[in-house]
Amino acid sequence: MLIKSAEFVMSNSDVAKCPKDRLPEYAFIGRSNVGKSSLINMLMQRKSLAKTSGRPGKTQLINHFLINKNWYLVDLPGYGYARVSKSAKKVFQKFITKYFEKREQMVLAFVLIDCRLEPQPIDLEFMEWMGEHEVPFCMVFTKADKLKPNALQKNVDAYLQKMLETWVETPQYFITSSSSSVGRDELLGYIGSINEQ
Ligand code: GTP
Numbered sequence: 001m002l003i004k005s006a007e008f009v010m011s012n013s014d015v016a017k018c019p020k021d022r023l024p025e026y027a028f029i030g031r032s033n034v035g036k037s038s039l040i041n042m043l044m045q046r047k048s049l050a051k052t053s054g055r056p057g058k059t060q061l062i063n064h065f066l067i068n069k070n071w072y073l074v075d076l077p078g079y080g081y082a083r084v085s086k087s088a089k090k091v092f093q094k095f096i097t098k099y100f101e102k103r104e105q106m107v108l109a110f111v112l113i114d115c116r117l118e119p120q121p122i123d124l125e126f127m128e129w130m131g132e133h134e135v136p137f138c139m140v141f142t143k144a145d146k147l148k149p150n151a152l153q154k155n156v157d158a159y160l161q162k163m164l165e166t167w168v169e170t171p172q173y174f175i176t177s178s179s180s181s182v183g184r185d186e187l188l189g190y191i192g193s194i195n196e197q
């Protein structure tokens, strides 16, 4: 898919105030610091369309970006990061779950997973929550540039194996790197093919 335009539209924490024009939208979700905002910038080939940071918790609101004037990318705050409370390790911020429950024009979510880590309970639980709520999602392994190809494939295979403990089949997945643009064509091609249906 050719990206002709990408523009920031709005930020807010209230699902009811998100754009009302019913264009299809694709949401990026995952733990804080996994690379959601960086991936959006990589896909759009724009350095700072979405704000990124080395410190977790950068994205705090629901951010809508209008792409090619006919679909939205949505950058969401990360889950699993609690600046104040140590006990609140597993926080899916209320408005994130509300977003997925209420946002009917959300076509597909991309759940981002750091390819370097073993399957993390919080990600597995989040994907289970998505399944229970019938929210369609794909997985996106991020930061592929940080691993050698063999180690990368090993981690991805192990992850998919782990998923099969609770899922009948594994979801569609992508391998990406925001620093080398790996996975860009595949991911945009996938979105394009859904938009054309
Ligand atoms: P929150 O908004 O805090 O939830 O984080 P986020 O998921 O949006 O992560 P963000 O895109 O801000 O990136 C977090 C850090 O990871 C930044 O320092 C990025 O430069 C780095 N990063 C993101 N993607 C990649 C990648 O593909 N490769 C490498 N090497 N670093 C990455």
Ligand code: MG
Pocket: 036, 037, 038, 051, 052, 058, 059, 075, 076, 077, 078
């Ligand atoms: Mg972010």
